[in-house]
Amino acid sequence: MSPGTRSVKDWEVRASTLARKTSNPIRRIVENLNVEPNPDKEFIALSIGDPTTFGNLNPPEQVIQAVREAVELHTSRGYGPSKGHLEAREAVAKYSAHQGEITPEDVILSSGCSHAIELVITAIADAGQNILVPRPGFMIYKTLAEGLGITIKYYNLLPHEQWKVDLVDLESQIDDDTAAIVVINPSNPCGSVYDKTHLTEILEVAARNYVPIIADEIYEHFVFSGQTFTAISSISKDVPVLTCGGLTKRFLVPGWRMGWVIIHDRNNVLGKELREGLARLSTRILGPSTLIQRALPSILEYTPQSFFDEVILFIENQAKMAYKELLQAPGLNPIMPQGAMYMMIGIKMTSFPGIANECQFLERLVAEQSVFSLPGECFEYPNYMRIVLTVPKEKLLEACQRIVIFCKTHAVTKERRKFVDITEVVSGDVEVMCEF
């Protein structure tokens, strides 16, 4: 072909299947919502799962200082081993001793916890296999798996039982192609915390069916007063557990992208192949940031317990305040969390006859009250919304009060409810009230 006849159309550059099949459901759903706030009211976003957004929550000085010191080291600038520097892996092994016996060889550093999740999913499942994920649950699993042809199957959590796993449903979802069960504890979006008894029940299902567990413990230790965090790996007798964690949430540094996978395989059932596979996969990005790796031993060793305690106390108080406010909203059913940074709120759609679904509920809430939160659809769970508890106290209070006003404006009152019920019965069109 002579250069003169070349045309733009001759460039047949296509996006790969992986690129085309990868999507982030939260982005997609939020982009499709009409989020136009009321210009007369300050916009308050209860939707952003990044605790640094408002500047009210910051890592302690020790953590900042550790990075300051690391930046001066010439060894913080070069490549490290793709699994991470030994000193950093040793520090993670020590910090994670509550999970069980760990050597640095069991640790692979990653670029944030989501990269840890990508490593374990791609190491353990092939196209055509499936991974079981909680519903409601965190959507990164879908984003990571689907483009690779790995199916995400859901098992139900029980909202009336503090979001415990529906064990019967979990077991019924397992088939010959199930590569792993994901357990997110404490949970995003539910804020639930599982005790030893319940974790043991989950392990029994996994053991009976010979399915390994992927434990998403990015919120480890992030539990409110009266709750205890138990690492599922620490009580597993024979089920192999791949734990994904990192600095992101507990140390309030999501942008630093430091996470890790810890392999718990007491009876060596995963074998060398999976360990080596994980190590091989880690070479795809030549390892995570060495700057943060160099700071990691100090960060993990010297962050004072008082810092963690203060952050958790703040979020627990936020949860209590939001819960108390929202109880006054007709048609809403807030579920008090036990840990993490979020609260799920049930929306009795039958109380809002003028509103079609929870997405429309949230669109109208923004349009009238300038408050935005994520619809349950983002977590495969309609008729709920998730609010983030890390926003500054005054903003959260104001937002909750506006949600209450919104609900009082739009919910049918008891008197009208009776009338609506009667007319529904008369018209033979009885709608079953959602039980919350």
Ligand SMILES: *Cc1c(COP(=O)(O)O)cnc(C)c1O
């Ligand atoms: C935030 C979050 C992650 C991702 O953490 P990064 O370190 O930012 O990649 C993973 N799992 C859950 C449940 C989360 O909430």
